[in-house]
Amino acid sequence: MEQPPLASLSLTHVHYNPYDRVSYLCAWLALVPQALCITYATLIWSTREVEILLMFVGQMGCEAFNWLLKRYIKEERPRQMNGKGYGMPSSHAQFLAFFSVSLTLFLLFRHNPSSSPDHLHNHPIPFLHRVLLSLGAVGAAAAVAGSRIYLNYHTPRQVLVGCAAGAITAVAWFIVTEYLRRAGWVSWALDNEWARWARMRDLVVSEDLADAGWARWEGRRIKRSAAGSGEMANGNRKTR
Structure with missing residues (x-):
């Protein structure tokens, strides 16, 4: 049996001048x-x-x-x-x-x-x-x-x-x-x-x-930084 002719999916088939x-x-x-x-x-x-x-x-x-x-x-x-x-x-x-x-x-x-309601933080x-x-x-x-x-x-x-x-x-x-x-x-x-x-x-x-949770991330980052600074301060006190 002969194979049917192939068709082209024209969704992205674009004709253009390759030299232009x-x-x-x-x-x-x-x-x-x-x-x-x-x-x-x-x-x-x-x-x-x-x-x-x-x-x-x-x-x-x-x-x-x-x-x-x-x-x-x-x-x-x-x-x-x-x-x-x-x-x-x-x-x-x-x-x-x-x-x-x-x-x-x-x-x-x-x-x-x-x-x-949180527009002041936006x-x-x-x-x-x-x-x-x-x-x-x-x-x-x-x-x-x-x-x-x-x-x-x-x-x-x-x-x-x-x-x-x-x-x-x-x-x-x-x-x-x-x-x-x-x-x-x-x-x-x-x-x-x-x-x-x-x-x-x-x-x-x-x-x-562009928020996409940015305010929540900033809040967590600040808390983490504050916690890290507190741990460093406690460590310095103990070494003294």
Whole structure:
């Protein structure tokens, strides 16, 4: 019996010009959505933060929206492109637009460390730094979107529509999650037995982004240092 023809897993199969360094960089930028999915999964597992889970749910909803748009519009990719599937709108541009806008909305409007009962012990990222971080995320999204045009995977119009769809979806999802928070649905879900079993929490909204137990570690370190200094002092007294 003849063996069936082998197929290519196109998840990371990117065409680029090996003699063009910009094209090579663009090929790596094409992997950013996959890297972000891994980051989402890692952060959800390690932090158990419901805010990250909500953002990931919205991200997957944005992907589903892109799937529907492509099959409704049915616009082909550029003629010089060898890729498969429809090109309108660009899924990469839409994915990164949703991520960058969602992160920006969180950092500038939802993240409020001063609302924590322990805010005096927090060292929150200054607002200016959060603005710069947001601009960095938007810049990264623009680089990925531009790479899709450079590699001829999409036309400029397909990329622009993708960016618009991602941004609109991000704003809509932010409004939905804000309602869920204000109406108490997020608190209700976190009190659920399954959420408690999974140890889900909601601290990143009101605590330092980089804390991750840092205050507790500093407290233990100071106690250990004090204990070590006390033992050394007792030892010196005994030798006398």
